[in-house]
Amino acid sequence: MIASLKAEWYKLTHRAYPFIFLLLCMGCAMIIALVTKLILPMMEHFNMGYDAGQVLDMGFYASSSIVWYLLIITEDIAFTSEYKFRTMKNVITRGENRTKLYLSRLFMACMVLALGVVLVTLTYMVSVRIFYGADPTLTLDGYADLTKQVLCGLFLWLGSQSLIHMMAFLIQNEMLWGCGYLAIFSFLPNGVWILKSVFGDNVALDLFSDALLTTQMTNLVNDGVQDAGTILTCFLMGAAYMIVTTVIGILFFRRKEVR
Amino acid sequence: MEDMVLQLKGIKKRYGAQQVLKQVDVTINKGEIYGLVGKNGAGKTTLMRILTGLTKQQAGSMWLLGEDGKNGYDAARKRMGSIIETPSFYPFFDGKTNLEYYNQQLGGKANVDEVLDLVGLGKSGKKKFKNYSLGMKQRLGIGLAILNDPEFLVLDEPINGLDPMGIVEVRNLIRKLNQERNITIIISSHILGELESIATNYGFLDKGVILEELSKEELEHKCRPNWKIRVNQPDNVLALLQETYGFSQIEMEEGSLILKESLPNPEHVTREIVEKGYDLYEFSMINKSLESYYLDLIENHKSGREKV
Numbered sequence: 315m316i317a318s319l320k321a322e323w324y325k326l327t328h329r330a331y332p333f334i335f336l337l338l339c340m341g342c343a344m345i346i347a348l349v350t351k352l353i354l355p356m357m358e359h360f361n362m363g364y365d366a367g368q369v370l371d372m373g374f375y376a377s378s379s380i381v382w383y384l385l386i387i388t389e390d391i392a393f394t395s396e397y398k399f400r401t402m403k404n405v406i407t408r409g410e411n412r413t414k415l416y417l418s419r420l421f422m423a424c425m426v427l428a429l430g431v432v433l434v435t436l437t438y439m440v441s442v443r444i445f446y447g448a449d450p451t452l453t454l455d456g457y458a459d460l461t462k463q464v465l466c467g468l469f470l471w472l473g474s475q476s477l478i479h480m481m482a483f484l485i486q487n488e489m490l491w492g493c494g495y496l497a498i499f500s501f502l503p504n505g506v507w508i509l510k511s512v513f514g515d516n517v518a519l520d521l522f523s524d525a526l527l528t529t530q531m532t533n534l535v536n537d538g539v540q541d542a543g544t545i546l547t548c549f550l551m552g553a554a555y556m557i558v559t560t561v562i563g564i565l566f567f568r569r570k571e572v573r
Numbered sequence: 574m575e576d577m578v579l580q581l582k583g584i585k586k587r588y589g590a591q592q593v594l595k596q597v598d599v600t601i602n603k604g605e606i607y608g609l610v611g612k613n614g615a616g617k618t619t620l621m622r623i624l625t626g627l628t629k630q631q632a633g634s635m636w637l638l639g640e641d642g643k644n645g646y647d648a649a650r651k652r653m654g655s656i657i658e659t660p661s662f663y664p665f666f667d668g669k670t671n672l673e674y675y676n677q678q679l680g681g682k683a684n685v686d687e688v689l690d691l692v693g694l695g696k697s698g699k700k701k702f703k704n705y706s707l708g709m710k711q712r713l714g715i716g717l718a719i720l721n722d723p724e725f726l727v728l729d730e731p732i733n734g735l736d737p738m739g740i741v742e743v744r745n746l747i748r749k750l751n752q753e754r755n756i757t758i759i760i761s762s763h764i765l766g767e768l769e770s771i772a773t774n775y776g777f778l779d780k781g782v783i784l785e786e787l788s789k790e791e792l793e794h795k796c797r798p799n800w801k802i803r804v805n806q807p808d809n810v811l812a813l814l815q816e817t818y819g820f821s822q823i824e825m826e827e828g829s830l831i832l833k834e835s836l837p838n839p840e841h842v843t844r845e846i847v848e849k850g851y852d853l854y855e856f857s858m859i860n861k862s863l864e865s866y867y868l869d870l871i872e873n874h875k876s877g878r879e880k881v
Contacts, residue, residue, distance in 0.1 A: 321677035325663075328670055400661035404717060405678055407625035407657065407727075409650030571628045 318410070318418035325394065326422060332391045336430055340386070340437040344377060347441035366442060367451030371538070373438045374463040378535050381431070382499045382528070386492050388430065389478045391393045392423035397486040399566050402572050406482050420479050420560065427475050428468060435464050462540040466548040470534075472497070473555030480563035486573065503528045527555065576603045577636065578725050578757045579624070581723050584633035586619055586781075593619045595781040596634070601759060601774070601853060606751050608772030609761040610867055616781040617761040621729040624759070625655045637723060654723035660714025664703035668694050668713050670850060671702055675717055683720045692716040708739035715746060719756070726750065727839065728760040732767055744771055769863040775880075779871050796861040799830040800839065802846070803855035810851055829855070 326332055350369045357363050383547040396402045405415060439457060447453060478495045506523045510516065523529050530551055534540065576599065584597035594616045601607045611617045618730060622628045626646060635642060638649040643711070662671040672685045689695045692712040697705075697774070705713065718726055728747070731739050746769055750756045762768050768775070775785045775792055787795070804810045807830055814820050822833040836842065839856070846853050 317680050318678060320673055320681070324677050325674050328674075329665065394663065399663055400659075401663060403625075403627055403657055404661065404675060406627060407650065408656045408675075408679055408721075409626065409647035410655070410678065411647060573627075 315412055317413050319421060320424040322392070324416050326391070326426070331335065332426060335387055335391065336433060339430060339434045343373075343434050343438040344441045346372075347438060347445050351445040365451040366446035366449035367453065367456050368453060369438070369446065370442050370456050370460055373435065373442075374467060377431075377434070377464075378467060378531055381467070382439055382474060383496070385427065385471065385475055385478055386495060388427045388475065389423055389482050390488075391426055392419050393479070393482045395488060395571070400573060413564050416483060416560075416564050417566050420476060422543050423475055424472055429472060431464060431468050431471065433501055435460070441504055441546075448454055459539050461540075462545060463534065466534050466540050466545055467531065469548040469552030470531055471547075471552075473552035473559075474527050476559045476563075480559040480566075483563050483567045484570070497501040499528060502526060504534075527551065577601070578603055578605075578638060579759070580636040582619075582634045584620070584623065584635065585629045586616075586623065586628070586630050586700050587612045588619075593781055594630070595624075597778070597783050599776055599783060601757060601788065603757055604751070604755060605757055605774045606772050607757075607759045607776060608768035609759060609763070609776050610765060610768060611864070612776035614687070614741075615778045617763075617778060618729055620778070621655070621657055621727055621759075621761060624727050625653070625656040625657055626650055627657065645744055645781055651721075652723055653725045653727060654718030654720065655712075655727035655729070657727070657729045659733075660717070660863070661712050662702045662710075662713060662717075665701060666731075667699050667701055668697050668709075668716070671713065672716055672720065673721060679721050685720075688716045690719060691719070693742065699849060705707055708736065708742065711739065711743060712746070712779070715743070719750060719754075722754070723756060726758040726760075728754050728758060730762055731760065732762060740767065747771055756866070759839060764865060765862070765864045775863075777867055777870055780876065782874075783876050784870050792863065793867065796863065796866050797835055799859040799861065800833060800836055801855060802830040802842075802853070802858045803828070804830070804846060805852040810846055813845070813849060813851075814842065818842070826875055831859075 319366070336367070347369065350364070350372070354363065394401075402415075406412065439460065443452060453461075478491070480493040482488075482494055485494065503523070503526055506519060506526070510519055530548065534544070534548070537544070579599065579601040580866060581599040582596055584594055585592070586594040594742060597616070597620060599607075599620075609617050609620070619628070623630050623635070637646050638652055640646050640649040662668075662781070662876065663674070667672070669685060669689060672688060676683045676685050686695065689697070692715050694709060694712055694716065694862070702710070702713070715728075715731065731747070733744050744767065747758060747760065751758055759766065760772065773789050774786070775789070776786045802810065807825060807828060811825065812829055814823060814830070818831060820834055824831055824833075839858075843853060843856050
């Protein structure tokens with residue numbers, strides 16, 4: 315397993331793509347903080363002003379939905395189009411354990427995601443501090459709240475990462491797994507909402523809706539400040555997704571014919 | 574058993590309604606270069622894919638480098654290298670980075686620079702794989718196959734698409750690996766002339782069935798030249814040759830005599846015919862290549878099946 319992880323780390327660090335992507339995300343975080351500062355006088359003119367504390371809080375709202383989509387790129391970084399380039403066969407033919415291959419790439423995808431989320435969040439926090447200076451609304455509690463929100467979000471995103479990882483391993487066509495994932499995350503919550511509006515309140519639909527990562531994320535955004543109980547719930551939900559999708563993914567991949 | 578590298582018995586594989594491999598029995602011993610001969614669609618690549626674990630057979634047994642499958646074949650495959658279909662690498666990496674990645678994956682024991690030198694890519698520099706010529710790609714594929722000093726190489730059509738120069742280079746490299754590193758090799762190709770120049774043993778595959786396995790010597794014996802003798806009185810000359818030289822494998826075909834025995838001194842035979850007063854119109858050697866042997870084998874197998 316160590317050799318597999320070392321190899322994946324070697325591949326990751328010898329490409330410009332992950333670094334460029336990370337820099338772009340960090341740049342976006344800085345730009346968001348800067349733009350809020352630049353348009354603040356204009357907003358105050360319309361009596362719609364906000365303070366630095368609210369801008370800090372906005373960091374999570376901005377990322378809560380966008381990360382669902384960025385996960386496709388994270389998976390692409392870790393999976394590296396193995397079916398498209400037909401490189402998977404190079405390791406399987408050397409007797410490498412398929413479970414090990416699956417897990418090493420999942421680990422790398424999760425690491426890229428976690429590292430990216432931490433760096434982008436830190437960039438945002440530092441940018442807000444730089445652009446707004448010693449604003450009295452920028453309190454330690456504000457930073458701690460954002461950290462807790464991002465931590466909750468990270469558990470859900472990691473669960474989602476393992477789902478998309480399973481799809482990448484099972485579906486040979488990149489476009490197909492990318493679109494399949496988008497369909498699940500974009501349309502499923504709306505589909506449930508439509509069904510609810512047609513059939514009214516239904517226990518099964520409610521249970522199904524509660525089991526969706528997007529529902530949990532919406533609750534997080536609505537609740538704002540998170541406590542230890544919510545962090546634990548998010549952790550358990552992310553872990554459940556990760557375990558179930560990983561087990562399914564490995565079971566299928568072990569039997570899959572590799573081209 | 575000690576010298577055996579691979580033994581397949583009754584391997585069968587079906588894709589949907591198509592039975593790609595019907596009955597494959599193969600034995601390969603240490604040090605051999607086993608040429609798997611078969612036309613396109615005969616089942617060569619499917620067989621190679623089974624050997625390398627990319628797919629599984631539905632029936633039959635495999636004995637691979639001492640492993641019989643009870644504990645899986647992964648341990649055996651760690652001592653193997655392969656090229657299946659075309660060599661595949663990350664196009665955005667150069668040759669060295671690609672090999673180093675796989676070297677790390679396999680435990681990082683190989684010296685990548687040494688391997689690149691061996692396959693003639695030591696000076697390819699920072700050129701990315703996507704910009705490699707077909708010959709360079711093929712050589713990098715062989716480089717990957719020989720990482721970690723394998724005992725057994727599985728090469729599926731390694732000369733496909735190469736120019737004449739590339740074919741010579743790859744052929745020499747395969748020979749070198751077999752002779753200098755004592756690597757046992759199974760190599761498939763539908764370019765039979767190429768197999769003829771490197772293989773030490775052959776297996777003839779057609780429509781998913783191994784028709785025959787034989788060594789280079791056995792093949793040479795079977796492909797030894799025939800002699801065509803055209804004379805004015807073939808019946809009399811046939812009797813003369815049988816009486817004088819004791820030829821038993823001589824027969825009449827369309828008015829000519831076909832002698833299917835080795836003939837160390839053909840000039841003695843021609844002199845004998847002429848001295849006995851017969852008119853000799855033609856005395857020629859008919860060479861039988863691997864290709865014609867294979868085609869005859871398929872034809873015989875086909876007519877055999879039709880008779881059944």
